[in-house]
Amino acid sequence: MPDQSRHFDDITIFDVAKEAGVSYSTVSRVLNNKTYVSADKRERVLRAMAQLGYVANIQARSLAGGRTNIVGLLVRGLNNTYIGEIMKGIDNELAQAHYDLMLYTTHRRKTKESAYVTKLTRNVVDGLLLVLPRNADAYIETLQRRHFPHVLVDHEGISHNILVPSVEATNRKGAYEATSYLLQLGHQRIGFITGKLEMGSAQHRLEGYKAALQDHGLPLDPDLVREGDFLQPQGYTCTQELLALPDPPTAIFASNDFSAFGAMEAVRDQNLHIPQDISIIGFDDIPQAAHVHPPLTTVRQPLEEMGRAAARLLLKYISLPEAPVERIELPTELIIRGSCRPPHHLTSKGEP
Amino acid sequence: MPDQSRHFDDITIFDVAKEAGVSYSTVSRVLNNKTYVSADKRERVLRAMAQLGYVANIQARSLAGGRTNIVGLLVRGLNNTYIGEIMKGIDNELAQAHYDLMLYTTHRRKTKESAYVTKLTRNVVDGLLLVLPRNADAYIETLQRRHFPHVLVDHEGISHNILVPSVEATNRKGAYEATSYLLQLGHQRIGFITGKLEMGSAQHRLEGYKAALQDHGLPLDPDLVREGDFLQPQGYTCTQELLALPDPPTAIFASNDFSAFGAMEAVRDQNLHIPQDISIIGFDDIPQAAHVHPPLTTVRQPLEEMGRAAARLLLKYISLPEAPVERIELPTELIIRGSCRPPHHLTSKGEP
DNA sequence: TTGAAAGCGCTAACAC
């Protein structure tokens, strides 16, 4: 591969200015269309730009204090479908606004967090979208202090007192509904596999579960609640424990679909059948959920829409720095498929 | 949200220079450690940088002609798990090299392609990774002409004559093996659902299928080959057509897992059973493949590893522009799960 | 309304 010649046929505003017969600050003006430029000159500049195929140089623009039209997305890793769905929404929204996306993954960095944020904010991006676990407060504080445009996705922020721009799903409500559904089906003993409890969403889902039990007059049996981590293997283990209980649950509510898959595996490995012997319900509705057997009943989280909303909000902060802090909650939805039915003792024997 | 003050506590090399008591080009030198700097001064500079929390400004560096340590990834969209797997590999590899990732999606842009490439190459990134369909030759030509570091993933490039840096899987071989497997199981009529034929990988898989038939002395029945597009709905439709044939196939080979899912759906909707009545085999081995029922037998494509290899190759071109053009082929692997068995007439009736 | 000029932070000759 021969030498890379970066500045190959680079057209600068200087070239455009010459072509259009104006000064090059005039070109800059039409580029940013802030100040008024006479219609005539603007016209000439535009034509010259088109003719020469001018493409703005982001670095220069940024260095000089302008916008880059790039938004940063900070995630822990790319391990799951979950983040893919969110990204899809973000990307679509950004595309419409002619913004580009810069992806940062944190999973491997040992860097001091606030220094890392410095790097992000000083480099390239006009704003930052964050999909992070609960303990990432250092990031957020730095961002807040710097008044750097940012929006959290699926994260409640530092504390309940400080309002941080964010987009979430109705996790509590979703879990409440899922639990109620199981209750209505006649289940009395419902196992619960938590998510990674350092995540706000995991906490909220647990709360929803508890609230539903309480509202239905059922006591909380601590044995039925197992601490998971949103991952399949732990879902498997928790379910094994649950099934080994003297009085095992007739239904299991997993805090996310991956855990639910683990649960399904564990159930099958015990030669039990879903939903005949035990009902399973998940959370998220990732693409796989519809494909497993039986199809998983789950609480749909509007991930793509959350991404869109977050991007939209961030763009607002970028263009209107004074815009008020918003916290957006998007509704979850119970998706009933085939992994739940009334418990054994309520079912007529002959059913297929 | 109050005003964004971008240059908040920005420490420049100038500050570092002052702190270390050296000239600021010396700081630049240790930053890029190209030329030699006396151990003593280097030490002082390093200490000053740490103390001040210096973070390099990418824009400035880039503007001045240096590296940005950012690699661009150009994809059509984020619709599928497929791209997620590749990204995972890329990201991991890049992280190790302290490179960041910039994501570009093309699906929506009407821009003249070569102008778009200009934008990409002139902006921010040191090199470009491309996951694109076959007809994206304009991009590639521009890149080649500019000698801008780039690597294609899962794409053969412009033509067979021009060697383009790329990383692929052994699509032909993988399809050959899958077909052979079905043949060995005793299937004589094997339906084939192609991918989007504008993609090189789709062509290669079709070739592998044909080659296997030929090598086993079987004629190619055009009725058995249906043009799909790598998407589930089309997989469904193709399978319906296949099943409606006077002499329907006993096995179907779908060019990717999504199509295979569509095929499974169609089979089920006909009240046929997999694999008892008909065998299904896919390609890719996306995460869902193991979860469907029955688990899908498929050809594993090492997507993550392909991402890693591509990133590695690109980094090589970035640091060694003269490195020879490489085309890397990574092996596919037949993953036997539960969706295939010998055809009906070969199976003893009593089997479960 | 428009042009001139001063940087933004950094790299890379160029001298010493």
Added chain:
DNA sequence: GTGTTAGCGCTTTCAA
């Protein structure tokens, strides 16, 4: 080895 200097392409005062 190390300091000096000239830009990289652009935005933004400041005059005119």
